[in-house]
Amino acid sequence: MRRGMSRREFVGGAAGLALADGEQERQELFHPSARWIWDGGVDRPVDAYRLFRQTFHLKDPPERARLRITADAEYRLFVNGAYAGRGPAPNPPAHVSVDELDVARHLRRGENVLAVVVYHLGIPSFPRVLGRAGLLAQLDLPGQRIVTDSAWRWRDAWWEPTGERFSPFREFTEHLDGRREPVGWSAPGFNDNSWKLAVELGPARTFPWLKPEMRDIPLPGHSPVGPTGLLFTCSASAAIPPKQEAARELARMPGPPLEPSRVRNPNGLADTGGGSVEVDARGAAVVFALDFGREVSGFPEILADAERDGVVIDVGFGEGLQDGRHVTVLRQNNPDCDRFTLRSGSQALRVFHHRAFRYMVVAVRGGRVRLQAPRVIESTYPVRMAGRFACSDPRLDRIWEVGRHTMRMCMDQGFMDCPWRERGQYIGDGLAEGPVALYAFGDTQLMRRFLRQAALCQPPDGLLEPAYPSDWTLWHGRRGPWRIPGYGALWVVMVENYYRSTGDRELVQELTGTMDRLMRWFERHEGPDGLLREVPEWNFIDWAQMHPQSAMACLNLQHLMALKARTELSASQAGLSGARTTRIERFEKAFEAAHWEESRGLFRDAPNVYTVHTNALALLALVRDRDRAARIVSGLSAPDLLRPESPYFDGFVLRALCRHGRHDQALGMVRQKWGRMLDSGATTFWESYGGQWSLCHAWSCEPTAMLSRDILGLEYDAPARTVRFAPNPAGLDWARGAALFPAGEVSAGWRAVDGLDATLSAPPGIRVLLDLPAPPGAVLRVDGRRRQSRQENGRLLAVIRGGQHHIEVAPGG
Structure with a gap:
């Protein structure tokens, strides 16, 4: 540990400090001979890339070769020259994540080599928590063990420092010098x-890496993706601009026309068939822009054969086009641009950090070079396209698919708000991320990790940071307070939602202390009537400009949602149901007394101040009476209500x-607001409806879950082992689809013509609750036989067992 650095600064968060005081040991993941290693320099080098390697010999390659590896902060692993993986998944340093790979297929008889590129940022960021530079690895082979120690060799890598942050929240831009x-x-x-x-830093539990943990999610997948079309070609000055001016220049392109002799067959620049194009960049720069057809996220790669050293290729990235022609390389003034300096001969240069974009603009200078079409090695969390949805409205089908692709781009080694600007795991985004991951991919592992990491990162006062694991507080420094109390309340709601979807009692028990510490933070800010008063920090609700009392009204309702979720979880753990407490009842009465305006049939935030926000949250947290709910919904269209300005709150x-x-x-709102993004050419959904910020944002995916859950009508209650089939045609003629729940796949389809005609397939042994729209006196038939049911509020209710069923609701008589 560097002299003068506190343990609190180094570990970050209460969990790390508690471990420093001595937490019970678990089974060791590494042999005592394995050592953290580095270069002998400072603990936190800034923007540092290092190469490490170790050779060993084998008489015969084994059938299995277990390699455990981790690094602070990131590694890229090669075995005998073949790429083998990247990691680790972000975690606070005290709980550094360890990857396990079977590298047997890469090994051979004779000399073998483990080779690793390690990166350490060295300053606070959002994607990761600042720790201490290091590498730790152990390869177990029959009769021998290869571990990181002082016998390993290291040197600097070929990245030149740029001094230019990719964004204020992330790493630096890259300059790869192939020479x-x-x-x-x-x-x-x-x-x-x-x-x-290499210099040894200590064994596996060396500070700050006090409790290494095995990765609890799959390793990321990798697949090459090429462009789908050429946008333009042009020329530019032959002068190589300083790296920090390159993004600005690329954002101005296209420039003057390109002489035809400079690039023969320019369309070959977008040809992914493996061919190449000769580019003559002597005397003037050759510039071209490519369209990848959709948002991609991964590692751009240049495959080139240069006639001499020193050819420079600047590559800029953008999620959109300004004025229909300029790639948005400088969106929000962030320089989304990397540089490649080539050596003579053939080479493949791949950036180390993720880039997310649809459009790429490339400027080549300084000589002749043969280029293959630039590509991106797309790398995201591995998913199965398990969910399905289709209906009689193609616009809704497209919205479901775009939401799924948006979600996929925002899943890597954790959830992310966006793959471009921050790559931060924000709590609020999880409200959409968890359900969409379930309905689109059948995945609950990433949500489990998302929830569990809160416990690893919870500050001593109990209030969660809005993004974790990250250096949120350290990054904001004296600019705070910037934590978002509402996100903390919603995290408790997400724990309950996750439990309902999975029945994972073990995780709920593990998170009990975290929830209780968080709820105690809120208790300290309650007034005599139980409502929150004078809450510090950043009370973010939506991007709309809200009155402070509006934000407080919303926070109180989010706190009520957390109280109810926490109570339900406690009751479920005790085997009870339908739990309410006098505290919740007191809170509800106090809120109604303070905010209900009978003359308007709406909740008010302050005198003459009304918002959609408060009333939508009241419908979720407070309102049970059907007549009152109808009045509120009718009043949401009143012109004096402040309206949401983000897809996040519209969720x-x-x-x-x-x-x-x-x-x-709800369908009308989705068609209008999300459909407008489609009409603007979106291939992913945006952070804001205006499209001025991130154009791929996880918090905008809610319609994908809504269409599967609330329109097709599939929902699973894991503790009750019950599938609820509750279709809501809402003007649609038909819908069909499937969801992969923890109990197995459930698929359904229905037609809403002269009643309801549906099919349903659910795993045997599962209880199925039918909740079907029906006019008074309607008759329910299951598999051709009349079924006893109960009519309630325009719905027919019945219970059947899992299996394949044909379900009909027909008028009576």
């Missing part, structure tokens, strides 16, 4: 005698409308 790359360094036979010996509105049976209004 400095030690060609063949990751393969056997390379002479590393000039490399320095609450959609959930509120569906909860109170206004599915037709």
Whole structure:
């Protein structure tokens, strides 16, 4: 640990400090001989890339070769020259995540080599928590063990420092200088005698890495993706701009027309068939822009054969086009641009950090080069396309698919708000991320990790940071307070939602202390009537400009949602149901007394101040009476109500409308607001309706879950082992689809013509609750036989067992 650095600063968060005081040991993940290693320099080098390698010999390659590896902060692993993986998944340093890979397929008889690129940012960021630079690995082989220790060799990598942050929240832009790359360094036979010996930092539990944990999610997938079309070609000045000016120049393109002799067959620049194009960038720059057809997220790669050293290729990225022609390389003034300096001969240069974009603009200068079409090695969380949805409205089908792709781009080694600007795991985004991951991919592992990491990162006072694991507080410094109390309350709601979807009692028990500490933070800010008063920090509700009392009214309702969720979880753990407490009843009465305006049939935030926000949250948290709900829904269209300005908060509105049976209004809202993004050419959904910020944002995905859950009508209650089939046609003629729940796949389809004609397939042994729209006196038939049912509020209710069923609701008589 660097002199003068506190343990609190180094570990970050209460969990790390508690471990420093001695937490019970678990089974060790590494042999005592395995050592953290680094270069002998400072603990936190800034924007540092290092190469590490170790050779070993095998008489025969084994059938299995278990490699455990981690790094602070990131690694890229090669075995005998072949790429083998990247990691680790972000975690606070005290709980550094350890990856396990079977590398047997890469090993051979004779000399073998493990080679690793390690990156350490060295300053606070949002994607990760600042720790201490280091590498730790152990390869277990029959009769021998290869561990990181002082016998490993290291040297600087071929990245030149740029001094230019990709965004204020992330790493620096990259300048890969191929002339400095030690060609063949990751393969056997390379002479590393000039490399320095690594310096040991200590065993696996060396501070701050006090409790290494095995990765609890799959390793990310990788697949090459090429462009779908050429946008333009042009020329530019031959002068190579300073790296920090390159993004600005690329954002101005296109420039003057390109002489045809500079690039023969320019369309070959977008040809992914493996061909190449000769580019003559002597005397003037050759510039071209590519369209990848959709948002992609991964590692851009340049495959080139240069006639001489020093050819420079600047590559800019953008999620959109300004004025229909300029790639948005400088969106929000963030320089989304990397530089490649080529050596003579063939090479493949791949950036280390994720880039997310649809459009790429490339400027080549300084000589002749043969280029293959630039590509991106797309790398995201591995998913199955398990969910399905289709209906009689193609616009809704497209919205479901775009929401799924948006979600996929925002899943990597954790959930992310967006793959471009921050790559931060924000609590609020989880309200959409968890359900969409379930309905689109059948995945609950990433949500489990999302919830559990809160416990690992909870500050001592109990209030969660709005994004974790990250250096949120350290990054904001004296600019705070910037924590979002409402996000903390909603995190408790998400724990209950996750439990309902999975029945994971073990995680709920693990998170009990975290929830209780969080709820005690809120208790300290309650007034005599139980309502929250004078809450510090950043009371973010939506991007709309809200009156402070509006934000407080919303926070009180989010706190009520948390109280109810916490109570339900406690009751479920005790085997009870339908739990209420006098505290909740007191809170509800106090809120109604303070905010209900009978003359308007709405909740007010302050005298003459009304918002959709407060009333939507009240519909979710407070209102049970059907008549009152109808009055509120009717009043939401009044012109004096402040309206949401983000798809994030409109997700609450959609959930509120569906909860109170206004599915037709919810569909109309989705068609209008999300459909408008489609009409603007969106391939992913945006952070804001204006499209001025991130164009791929997880919090905008709610319609994908809504369409599967509330329109098709599939929902699963894991503790009750019950599938609820509750279709809501809302003007649609038909819908069909499937969801992969923890109990197995459930698929359904229905037609809403002269009643309801549906099919349903659910795993045997599962209880199925039928909740079907029906006119008075309607008759229910299951598999051709009349079934006893109960009519309630325009619905037929019945219970059947899992299996394949044909279900009919027909008029009586």
